Amino acid sequence: MENKISFKNDYSEGAHPRILEVLSETNLQQEPGYGYDRISEKAKTYINSHLANQDTPIYFVSGGTQANVLVISHLLKPYESVIATDTGHIHVHETGAIEYAGHKINTVPHINGKLTVEGIQSVLDLHTDEHMVKPALVYISQTTELGSIYSKEELQSISNLCREKGLKLFIDGARMASALCSEKVSLEIRDIAKYADVFYLGATKNGGLLGEAIVFANPELAEGFSYALKQKGALMAKGRLLGAQFYALFEEQLYFELAKHANRQAMRIAEALQSAGFRFALTPESNQLFPILPYNTINILFEDFEFYVWEKLNEQEAVVRIVCSWATNENDVDLFIRKIKDLSR
Amino acid sequence: MENKISFKNDYSEGAHPRILEVLSETNLQQEPGYGYDRISEKAKTYINSHLANQDTPIYFVSGGTQANVLVISHLLKPYESVIATDTGHIHVHETGAIEYAGHKINTVPHINGKLTVEGIQSVLDLHTDEHMVKPALVYISQTTELGSIYSKEELQSISNLCREKGLKLFIDGARMASALCSEKVSLEIRDIAKYADVFYLGATKNGGLLGEAIVFANPELAEGFSYALKQKGALMAKGRLLGAQFYALFEEQLYFELAKHANRQAMRIAEALQSAGFRFALTPESNQLFPILPYNTINILFEDFEFYVWEKLNEQEAVVRIVCSWATNENDVDLFIRKIKDLSR
Amino acid sequence: MENKISFKNDYSEGAHPRILEVLSETNLQQEPGYGYDRISEKAKTYINSHLANQDTPIYFVSGGTQANVLVISHLLKPYESVIATDTGHIHVHETGAIEYAGHKINTVPHINGKLTVEGIQSVLDLHTDEHMVKPALVYISQTTELGSIYSKEELQSISNLCREKGLKLFIDGARMASALCSEKVSLEIRDIAKYADVFYLGATKNGGLLGEAIVFANPELAEGFSYALKQKGALMAKGRLLGAQFYALFEEQLYFELAKHANRQAMRIAEALQSAGFRFALTPESNQLFPILPYNTINILFEDFEFYVWEKLNEQEAVVRIVCSWATNENDVDLFIRKIKDLSR
Amino acid sequence: MENKISFKNDYSEGAHPRILEVLSETNLQQEPGYGYDRISEKAKTYINSHLANQDTPIYFVSGGTQANVLVISHLLKPYESVIATDTGHIHVHETGAIEYAGHKINTVPHINGKLTVEGIQSVLDLHTDEHMVKPALVYISQTTELGSIYSKEELQSISNLCREKGLKLFIDGARMASALCSEKVSLEIRDIAKYADVFYLGATKNGGLLGEAIVFANPELAEGFSYALKQKGALMAKGRLLGAQFYALFEEQLYFELAKHANRQAMRIAEALQSAGFRFALTPESNQLFPILPYNTINILFEDFEFYVWEKLNEQEAVVRIVCSWATNENDVDLFIRKIKDLSR
Incomplete structure (x- = not known):
């Protein structure tokens, strides 16, 4: 200002001009509501082309807190908890949205903004019976809230531990694009999909007006997610608005x-x-x-x-x-x- | 299609071209996030010019279900309930969003899509002690889910009963514009503000890409509402997107x-x-x-x-x-x- | 009075004297807390002797509303609903406990206090997509809130429909004893266990100071239930108090x-x-x-x-x-x- | 064992014999249900005799976790949080009950098991806007989970800070009796009532079969609490059972x-x-x-x-x-x- x-x-700014262009070009097309429009369908196809499984279920929502609450509350039973760093966005900057959805966050001191396998293990060690919550999900942010990036090896280690211990892995990708395009780290979307059960690709912080694309790398976990979207007020009547963001960002290399x-x-x-x-x-x-x-x-x-x-x-x-x-x-x-x-x- | x-x-369509124009014109302005941008501020001023109290707190959210859950859960204590018709959008078509937020809906058979004072009274008569929920809020939709419109007199009767009984009145205005501009009924925004405690003016179904403007006609009820917005995932990083809808719709008579x-x-x-x-x-x-x-x-x-x-x-x-x-x-x-x-x- | x-x-009265006797006899025994005491263990064995599967998981809780909320919220995903009559205790007389736990109750007009297969089917017919809750559980009370009793044939019909449609069946047994001992109907506990997924045997209204014994006739559904008990404040430090009720009631024919x-x-x-x-x-x-x-x-x-x-x-x-x-x-x-x-x- | x-x-044991005696003596009296019995009424009078305001609202519930959830969720708005030590029972040993009720716990490292004014202030300093929860309540346990006891001066300091900052103070008194009768500390119930807004007197860990007596030292906060009791499954049909514990414990000096x-x-x-x-x-x-x-x-x-x-x-x-x-x-x-x-x- x-x-x-x-x-x-x-x-701080609006959107990349190509997004406004797509909105204009498709503006008067009559489209079905609630995410069934052709623009969203096409955008999902574009994103799927980056994935090994090109039928991966993808859902568009408006923002990061919304994505986090939707996914975490969808994956957990009432008495299950999510493990995160003490700098995790869900812990610090979401006004208790995860707790509002009923779940405890087990926090671990961060190491350079990151969660480690030792950190995860320390939570598991402490939670042993029904007088305590049951850790069932690991939440990490890529890039982290402190701008650091999990390397492929770090992601693999965390993912391995999660699979061994029966934990799910969810990656907050509000700034995933920055991680994927870092000059310091080599990572592709399909790597992320290999290690995570669910992750998202943020548009809001990478040129979109709004929008996070939630990707269910583990497709079975998507069951019933459209109900969750509607129930939590995340289903837009004009889903085309969300679709247009990802259409523009993924039709080419934008x-x-x-x-x-x-x-x-x-x-x-x-x-x-x-x-x-x-x-x-x-x-x-x-x-x-x-x-x-x-x-x-x-x-x-x-x-x-x-x-x-x-x-x-x-x-x-x-x-x-x-x-x-x-x-x-x-x-x-x-x-x-x-x-x-x-x-x- | x-x-x-x-x-x-x-x-079915996108937005009125003026909205896309406002988005383009302001696109590269650097603005504060989360609803503090100048476009949203201006839009609120425009809407306030239609109200007797021009400092009325106004919040923009993305859609109707989101608005309904936010307001209803903000106004009720955990054991309080909301009265609605059996055709009420919150009862039928929101995937149990109000119940997910913890509240029972006391339904009454509709009369031409409307709730009546008799209907409200019948709920009050049945709820007499702590073994039952405590009705504390009345929810009506204007226009109703069946396209009918509450006349000024009907609104006044309901409002009077509410005030007498200590109930709050909330009006779902997803299609408020159609009611305000009906050839059959004479109503202005300031009438709505006179009778309701909280209501909203929908953009999604009247030419916007998205957006409902929640108006706290009773300003004290807005306390803490910005926390509720963030906690329920409704606060957009680029609040300007919401602001632009109402800026365009209310700068003149659009x-x-x-x-x-x-x-x-x-x-x-x-x-x-x-x-x-x-x-x-x-x-x-x-x-x-x-x-x-x-x-x-x-x-x-x-x-x-x-x-x-x-x-x-x-x-x-x-x-x-x-x-x-x-x-x-x-x-x-x-x-x-x-x-x-x-x-x- | x-x-x-x-x-x-x-x-209106306290407990059958035999219950007070068991409390006195065991009073100074040192026992593990939280339901692992020998009195509770024995009481569960007694109840299991009435069941075909004598390893059926059984949990004791203090009252009917507590039992209803615990079971229903344990069996449902957030967007799933429970079908009940409009006279159902959970709908009318539990201060919105089920809604507080996040779930909508789909009500059907009762027939002599009962739910019918037609009533259940009518709810299924109306709930077709993600804009509505997903019915997943049927709740009936035996005896009903109006003192009527489901016959073996009625239970079988409801149970068959539930299994065919993928619904679970939960029977509120606050007054199950009265149904099992009716002069008008022939029913045994093992019949109930055959038709229901989960049910309970009430002590509060049949001579106990407190207590409902929740029986998971479908044992897989019990997974994690001890966490639910603790999380919802239902796990008593001196579980022996609950155990003693059922010990006394089921050691013989009381x-x-x-x-x-x-x-x-x-x-x-x-x-x-x-x-x-x-x-x-x-x-x-x-x-x-x-x-x-x-x-x-x-x-x-x-x-x-x-x-x-x-x-x-x-x-x-x-x-x-x-x-x-x-x-x-x-x-x-x-x-x-x-x-x-x-x-x- | x-x-x-x-x-x-x-x-580990049952109850003090005097409690069983009261149960026996009153066993066949017909009494109103749900806490309106004469035994509970009398027990409340006995407790009130220890208080400056002898009309203090008192409610009996079955256990500590139940008491904690009931009070905390009754005192907080959805976006408000509770401050506790990292050893607090609500944080460690209640299976996420507070989070299940929707609230974040802001934890502070304990000093000898206790919360300090500096600890509380450190949480306030960090929580400055609507992107974070709003701390509104302080939770301490007397005696603490580590057996230590807040002195009168410590309670006063915490209470003063709370009143200055608009926080409420809630004291978990599962082991309050041990604090009140410590050979090391001088404290009376009326001191507790002076500093706390709400506290409870535990029977479960001091000779009762079950029961915590929740005392609303700030009587206005009790409004609607009977609805909360019923909604959370804490209202016993035979409230006399709870009443009898406190009747026996408080009729004299037991x-x-x-x-x-x-x-x-x-x-x-x-x-x-x-x-x-x-x-x-x-x-x-x-x-x-x-x-x-x-x-x-x-x-x-x-x-x-x-x-x-x-x-x-x-x-x-x-x-x-x-x-x-x-x-x-x-x-x-x-x-x-x-x-x-x-x-x-």
């Missing part, structure tokens, strides 16, 4: 191109900060950066830019969060980099 | 013009059916018509048109539902009328 | 003897009323009677007795409810009968 | 005498252990002791006694839990003390 350039998040752009701009800033001698709370891997900056640097940057002070470290320094998006302007990043360089002279 | 003309519902068009086309069809001697299950008042047609008439109409057979009456006849919308083409209505005339010769 | 004799219900006594006294009253020319709203079959009495008769009886006026029929007459119990004194019944005879002279 | 003497918990006995026996063991040179994980204050014992000591004690190994500290030592109760036999304590003395020679 105002005239400052915002690096506050990846949902979904990946937008994430690459966001990641690239973030890496440019990361490199500039590193060159200028600043440390990071977490190694830069995705479109979210968590550098440690002195307060006087922060204040000078605030003259032209907006971003969040994430955590005060001491009187002199804080961790800040800088986020690039599909819409981040290269020139704005140039300005930011120049300012960093000036500051570090 | 196909090449048949659909009178199945009022959400909201009313679209409903008038829908009503007008419905009335044209109603008049043609009446002239041709057909009866109606309910008197035509809004954009939904429920004529009684012989099956052979239905079958002939089905060659060119689509609509729902609502209820089989006997071997010869059924009630059908015909719906016109903001997007209904006058020429298509002409074709329908001509066909009716041909049939009745 | 006072000095009037109460026929208001079957839970459970049946008490119900026979209650039924016999009710039949004596029924015969006296019939001889005196009074009609009944429902044919007397169990320990609950619903005769139709003139208000002046009621008022004269009220001088010495207490019972509920159930429903006003007209200015002259009402249906009243007269209940006998395990503790009903034969002499008190003699007094009532004498008064009836006097009145009818 | 077996022939070993159990110090595992305070609910409630206090039983707790004094339990505390005394625990202190005798504590002193013996201290004399023998053993350390404690927490200072002994109530009927629960947490000494640190070498495994070989534990194994020798296990020949004659039963108690829980609470937490392994290292290969040599563990914290064990030793609990005395109203029914603990002085001679059994003598035996235990002699064995300790023998061991430490």
Whole structure:
């Protein structure tokens, strides 16, 4: 807002123009409601082309909290719980939505924003009888809430443990695109589908107006999910609106191109900060950066830019969060980099 | 779909072009998320200009079931119930969303799709102690699920009873525009606000891509509602999408013009059916018509048109539902009328 | 209370003395908590001796509403519903406990207090897609809330329909003893176990201080039920208290003897009323009677007795409810009968 | 069980004989159901005599988990949370009952089993907007789950903070009697009522067969609570059973005498252990002791006694839990003390 350039998040702008175009082009077509429209059907076909099982059930919903509640409450019996890190979005930033749906979250201290097999095992060790909830599901976010990324090997280890222990694995993919297009990690959608039981591909934070595509990599778990959508108020009369987002993002490579752009701009800033001698709370891997900056640097940057002070470290320094998006302007990043360089002279 | 003309519902098309225009015009503006954007703020101002209290709290959500669950669960204590007709959308067509939120619906047989003061009183008479739920809220739909409209006097009677008995009154306005613009009834938004504690103005069925504007005519009841929105997965990161719908519909008179068009086309069809001697299950008042047609008439109409057979009456006849919308083409209505005339010769 | 004799219900007194005796005899034994005590174990063995499968999982809980909520919420997925009569205890007299647990009750008008296969089928016919709840369970009460009893043939028909349609069958047995010992119907516990998936045997209304024994005739459905008990606050630290009720009732024939006594006294009253020319709203079959009495008769009886006026029929007459119990004194019944005879002279 | 003497918990035996006596004496009285019986009424009067406001609303329920869920869900709006220690019974040992009721528990690391004002403040500091739950209630246990006791000053500090911040204070009193009768702390019921909004007095762990007496020190909060009782399956048809526990415990001083006995026996063991040179994980204050014992000591004690190994500290030592109760036999304590003395020679 105002005239400052915002690096506050990846949902400050509207949608990639191709999405508005698809909405316009199909606007007066008469279509069935509630997700049975041809635009949504086509979009699902596009996403399925990235999967080994091209009949994978896919459902579009409006946002991440909605996706998380829908999936978690669909997979758990009333007395079952979900394991997550203490930084997990479901634990911290969803106003108790999972608990409202009746389920306890068993939290584990994060390691670089991530859940580990040891963390999962520690919860299992503590939950031994009917006086305690029964852990039945593991929730991780890719990229994590702190911008880190689970490697293929990490995902495999977690997935193996889950299968061995009879736990399901659900991956929050609000920022999955950034993970799939990271310059630091090699991952494809079909890898995710191999390790997870259910995951989603977020559009809201990667160029869409709204929308998360929930993918039931384990198709049997989808039984009855359309009832859950309606019951939880997630079924849109004009499902075409959701379909159009994914239609535009997946008809070609737009979904990946937008994430690459966001990641690239973030890496440019990361490199500039590193060159200028600043440390990071977490190694830069995705479109979210968590550098440690002195307060006087922060204040000078605030003259032209907006971003969040994430955590005060001491009187002199804080961790800040800088986020690039599909819409981040290269020139704005140039300005930011120049300012960093000036500051570090 | 196909090449048949659909009178199945009022959400078969996308959005009025002005809405897509607003989305495009504001697309690259950086805006705060979660409903704090300037587009939503402006849209709320526009709606408030129709109200006596211009500081009335307004919240935008994506759809009707979501609005119903959010409001009802916000207004009730766990052991309190909501009174509705047996045709109420919350009772029949929301997959038990209200019960999922923990509340019983006390149903009363409808009279022309409506709830009456006698119906409400009959529920109160039966609920006398702690072995039964405590009725605390009345739910009505305007227009009703059967296309009928509560007159100002009917609303006033219900409202008076509610206030006398300590009940709150909530009006489902998924099709409020059609009621406000009926050729048969005289009503304004400020009348609704006078009688109801909470109501909503639907965009989904009146030219929007999505969106219901929940209006807390009783502002104190809004306390904590933003928490409820987030907890129930209804808070959109890009709230601007919702804001843009109501911005476009209420900056001028579009909201009313679209409903008038829908009503007008419905009335044209109603008049043609009446002239041709057909009866109606309910008197035509809004954009939904429920004529009684012989099956052979239905079958002939089905060659060119689509609509729902609502209820089989006997071997010869059924009630059908015909719906016109903001997007209904006058020429298509002409074709329908001509066909009716041909049939009745 | 006072000095009037109460026929208001079957839970006005404490417990059969044998139960207090068992409590005293075992009082200072140190026992494991939470239902693992030897008294409960033994009581379950006694009940199992009445069943074809003597390893049937059995759980003791404190009351009927608790049993109903525990079982129904254990058997249903969030979007599934339970079918019941409009007189069903879960619908009318449990303060929305089932809805609080998230489930809709699909009600059907009762026929003599009972649900019929036609009634169940009518619900199935109406529920066809994900915009409506999915009926998955049938709830009936034996004896019914109106004192009537499902015959073996009626139970078989309902059970057959349920199995054919993939519905589960749950029988509320708060007054099962009265049905099993009716002079009008021939039924054994193993018949109930043959037709139902889950049912319970009530102690509260048949001589216990508290307690319903939930029997999982379909043992697989018991999985995880001990978690449900704890989560819903139904697991007693001193499970021995519950165990002692069923220990005393089932070590010999006490459970049946008490119900026979209650039924016999009710039949004596029924015969006296019939001889005196009074009609009944429902044919007397169990320990609950619903005769139709003139208000002046009621008022004269009220001088010495207490019972509920159930429903006003007209200015002259009402249906009243007269209940006998395990503790009903034969002499008190003699007094009532004498008064009836006097009145009818 | 077996022939070993159990110090595992305070609910291994039945009830104090006076309770069985009251049950017997009143057994054949005809009484109204659902808590309106004269025995319960009298018991409430007895408890009220310990309170400044002798019209304080009191409700009897069967157990601690039930009491916790009932009160917490009654006091909170859907998006509100409860603050507790990470050792809180509601967090660890109630199978997610609070979450099942829809509420998040904000946990804070315990200090000697207790919550501190700093702990509460730390939760408030983190919860700032509608993306997070709204802390609205503080839950503490007296005695704590680790046998420690909040002093009058500690309770006052917490209470003051709660009132300043608009939080309610709820005290789990499953073992309140032990706190009120501690040899280390001076507290009366009216002190508890002064600081808490709601608390309960447990009978289950102090000589009753079952039962917790929920006291609404803030009487306005009781509004509608009888509906909550029925809806959550906590309302017993024969409320007299609950009433009789508190009648017997509070007609005279039995409630206090039983707790004094339990505390005394625990202190005798504590002193013996201290004399023998053993350390404690927490200072002994109530009927629960947490000494640190070498495994070989534990194994020798296990020949004659039963108690829980609470937490392994290292290969040599563990914290064990030793609990005395109203029914603990002085001679059994003598035996235990002699064995300790023998061991430490």
